[in-house]
Amino acid sequence: MNDLTVAVSGATGYAGGEVLRLLSTHPHLNVTTVCGHSSVGETLGRHQPHLARYSDFVVKESTAEVLAGHDVVILxxxxxxxxxxxxxxxxxxxxTLIVDLAADHRLISAAAWEKFYGSTHQGTWTYGLPELLTAGGTKQRDAxxxxxxxxxxxCNVTAVTLGLAPLVQAGLAAPAGLNAVLANGVSGAGKAxxxxxxxxxxxxxxxxxxTGGTHRHVPEIEQNLNGVLGTDAAEGPTRISFTPTLVPMSRGILATITAVPGESAPRTAEGxxxxxxxxxxxxxAFAQAYAEEPFVRVLPEGQWPRTSSTTGSNLAHIQFTVDERAERILVVVALDNLVRGTAGQALQSIHLALGLDETTALPLEGVAP
Structure with missing residues (x-):
């Protein structure tokens, strides 16, 4: 395939910078335009000095007129x-293939958008989580x-959805009474x-x-889990208590998730x-969902996810167990919020839309120490 032109709007931010880092060695996608707002007219190297390949690019205004005509536009x-x-x-x-890294087109329910974001719903686009299970027995990559x-x-949604979707769909985890507490690196809050x-x-x-069910990722998580059950995106049975926590690391997410065993959970003759x-x-359930997935890894017995192991990688790490005394399922997921949680799965989705190999130019290995 000949080189396809790419424009990145928001190129001076963390998410835009991570997209550019992954694209810098891409064999088919050629970045020709970078856009910003307050940085217009400056070289990208002043804002993203680690991106040597693009350091001399001049930042242009983020307008539809500038972005028009490219094969791919990443917002x-x-x-x-x-x-x-x-x-x-x-x-x-x-x-043009348009890819939105923000939340504007994620939610199906206009009412949910207006409640959590306080503005007019902009419509719903194809959801960019290739590994997401569907009620029809396929995965989102088909769409x-x-x-x-x-x-x-x-990014938080990705961690929780990957950790729960196979279990909720199999009836092993009840869709109500879910709980997730996440440790988040500060880059998730943006560069401003x-x-x-x-x-x-x-x-x-x-x-x-x-806290208290107010985070904007709550309706998106519930939408995904209701979707694997084939129920209404906003009014289905899924209910999650979701609490993100800011911790002193630059990037990474560690999601600690608990669930009540569902109707299909095995019980003894005594109940x-x-x-x-x-x-x-x-x-x-995890093996059936992810054994063939290149970017989701269920860790060996006794090995638990660590954010440091996923830094710079497009892999999500998962481990699980059963708390017999409390009768709860425990799932822990670690991922890099800027790669697997944003730029990496954006590229996975772009590859699928363009008919390219989904794994192209995406790193499996992390960076340590």
């Missing part, structure tokens, strides 16, 4: 800003093979200067945010939970 903009540009692009460049509009999932993200505030500290049999069935 790495804050939530609520990509919708307007995307709407213009759809009119001027209907054949991505025939689309020109991709909405990339939230915020006092609570400075070193003086973050170092030596850990703090929750988006007690058969923990050993349940653990075996959990392993089978």
């Amino acid at each position: 790495a903009l804050p939530h609520g800003q990509s919708g307007a540009i995307a709407a213009e692009l759809e009119q001027s460049s209907p054949e 991505l093979k025939d689309t020109k509009r991709i909405a990339v999932p939230g 200067l915020k006092p609570h993200l400075t070193a003086a505030e973050v170092l030596g500290d850990a703090s929750p945010y988006g 007690l939970l058969d923990a050993a049999a349940l653990k075996d069935e959990l392993g089978q």
Whole structure:
């Protein structure tokens, strides 16, 4: 395939920079335009000095006019800003593959969007999580093979969805009463200067945010898990208590997830939970879902996920067990929020939409120490 032209809007931010890093060695996708806002007219190297290949690129204004005409446009903009540009692009460049890294086009329910984001819903695009199970027994990658509009999932959502979807679909984990507590690196909050993200505030500290069911990723997680059951995206049975926590690391997510055993969980003749049999069935559910997946790894027995092991990698690491005394399922997921949680799965989805090998230019190995 000949080189395809790519424009990246929001190129000076963390997500845009990670997209560019992965594209820098891509054999088919050729970045020709980088766009920003306050950095217009400056060289990209002033803002992303680690991206040597693109250091001399001059940042252009993020407008539909500048972005039009490229084969692929990647929008790495804050939530609520990509919708307007995307709407213009759809009119001027209907054949362009447009990929939104923000939340503007993820949710199916307009009511859920308006409740959690407080603005007008911009419509729903094809969801960019290739490994996501569907109620019909397929995976989301099938839908991505025939689309020109991709909405990339939230990074927290990716971790929780990968950890729960196979178990909820198999009936091993009840869709109600789910709980997830996540340790998040500060890059997930974006690159804009915020006092609570400075070193003086973050170092030596850990703090929750988006508590009490208010975090914007809640409806997206529930949408995904309702989808694997074939129920209404917003009104299905899934309910999750979701608490992200800011910790002093630059990137990474460690999701600790608990679930009540579902109706299909094995029990003894006396009606007690058969923990050993349940653990075996959990392993089978994960194997059936991910054994052939290049970017999801269920770790060997006794090895638990660590964020440091996924840094720079497009792999999500998963481990699980059964807490027999509490009668709870425990799943732990680690991933790099900027790679597997954003730029990496964006590239996976782009490859599928363009008919390329899904694994092209995506790293399996992490960076250590």
